[in-house]
Amino acid sequence: GAGVSQTPSNKVTEKGKYVELRCDPISGHTALYWYRQSLGQGPEFLIYFQGTGAADDSGLPNDRFFAVRPEGSVSTLKIQRTERGDSAVYLCASSLVQGALETQYFGPGTRLLVL
């Protein structure tokens, strides 16, 4: 079946611009997670949703980052006033139900480059 999909696969933007990254979870998965992966590092947690609500946003680095999941399926990660340090791969994952003990399945990621 279809896995987690993310668009765009690559995004190049200029410092100070606004970007939106989209995630389509596996159908029927109620939990959705965003991670950020810098070069040579493991993924770092940003935020996760159970249904439409953000259950834990403790990983968001600052208020320039925001995510929504209005209908409990597709999610959008929004970054305002992008900085060069925001350049990374942004990964989305979903799991069947909420909970750290549920297997998370990852999408291919969006590679963001801020010039």
Add this chain to the structure above:
Amino acid sequence: GESVGLHLPTLSVQEGDNSIINCAYSNSASDYFIWYKQESGKGPQFIIDIRSNMDKRQGQRVTVLLNKTVKHLSLQIAATQPGDSAVYFCAAASSGNTPLVFGKGTRLSVIA
């Protein structure tokens, strides 16, 4: 909080040999552990997981061992193949809806 680390950033093995990738974690409350494989340009792919009530779990050509006493886990890959070449990450979490904490990864290179 939890921190997860791997002992070796790179590992080279001969095709057909067994591979062992090690990982250590710091939080004794962690009770769920998972291994992911990440190929270049792709997202992490689930390999195998283990809960803290087990010390060993086997999959197809892979085995995960968990030693809670020393807070260590390992991934064993039998008869390593060129397609196993990738970066391998371990991650840990504790019950109560805490997020996964990933290590930095070990790059496995398989020599034909």
